[in-house]
Amino acid sequence: MSGANTQAHIGRRLQQHFAELGPQERRVAGFILAHLEDLAVYSAADLARYSGVSKATVTRLFKRLGYQDFKAVKAHARQLRHYGVPLASGSDALGDGVERFRRHAEREQENLRQCLEGLTPVLFDAVVHALDAAPAVAVVGYRNSYPVALHLRQQLLQARGNVRLLPAPNQSLAEELVQLEPGTLIVLIGFRRRPRLFETLIGALQEREHRVLLIGDPTTAKYADRVTWRLECALETISAFDSYASAMSLVSLLANAMLHRRLAEGRARIGEVTELYEALDELAP
Structure with a gap:
């Protein structure tokens, strides 16, 4: 060997x-x-x-x-x-009974603490303003980043229009990016174990002078000088698989802050969406 x-x-x-x-x-x-x-x-x-x-x-x-x-x-x-490779210890590594829950809660709280401590009012307000003022928002997320990207799009859509998730199923990303309207804000969700395309995409967006908000774990630090804003979420857990609780919490924080920037318009949109839910009978009581 x-x-x-x-x-x-x-x-x-x-x-x-x-x-x-x-x-x-x-x-x-x-x-x-x-x-x-x-x-x-x-x-x-x-x-x-x-x-x-x-x-x-x-x-x-x-x-x-x-x-x-x-x-x-x-x-x-x-x-x-x-880099996100799941490494699991023996069956006793998590602890037993309530000890397991306590350790899990402490780790999640630490992840969230690190995420929030990485924010400053100036940075946060700049990001929220961009999410509010951009004529369009395009959210991109691959692999484990996709559920966070999907949730961010769903949250933003309740308060503003023209929020897209890219690429559409079975479509190339190039075709999607070419047709973006000027001023579109690109939100890249980039948690570790990203596809090789991700770095190429960063370069292409930089070359085309798009404003980019990058949300990811500490491994995205190398892209900090190539994007407009970068927000960091810790993913560590007490065992093998990453946790995206801090990322989902950040999505909630951003979406709520954006809603309050356009409260009257946002409330009206939420009301219209609710009426359509009822008209289409989409949701159960």
Whole structure:
């Protein structure tokens, strides 16, 4: 396994090569696979102690997998989680009973706190003004960003018109962007594990001088100087899968603030929508 591609998911590599490992190395591999989420915080000595093997065995295992040293392993583990790869520990990692709920609530509260602390009144007011004043708003979101994009569009539509979700099903994005009216505000929802198209899209919008609001996690910091505004949401959870609760809360905050900028017009629109709901009998009592 010398010269292995260390960019591959370490859990997947361990599973693929488990049969080739010696008994002591298998003990280390089994422990790592059960505690992948915590790998970045363990030391080589920790792994040896918890697995009941020597530190030399731990070092030998990672060498066999193609890592130069344990620092490279830890960096790889941190990078995987940073970019959104789901890493789940053993079944006891979440805690039991109410402890699980408490830890979950604390993590969600921390995500929301970080999101709100990243806002300033000047930044927030500028974004809300843009959402209100733009002749049209186009919201784009792929993969896990799509539900947030869809919800943002639905919320904005209740208070203002001409809000579109791009691209339409089975349509190319280029055709959609070409026909946008001048002054359209582009809202990009860009949470981690974005498609490769995303970076190209950022460049194309910058070249065409569109105003862009980017909502994403900390990995979008590299785009900060290429968009008009950037709002950041933390997604971390106590286990493998990201949480978008802070993102949905931010959507609510933005939509409500925009509604209050155009309260009379917004109330009238909400009234018209409600009347149509009743006329079409779309919603259950």
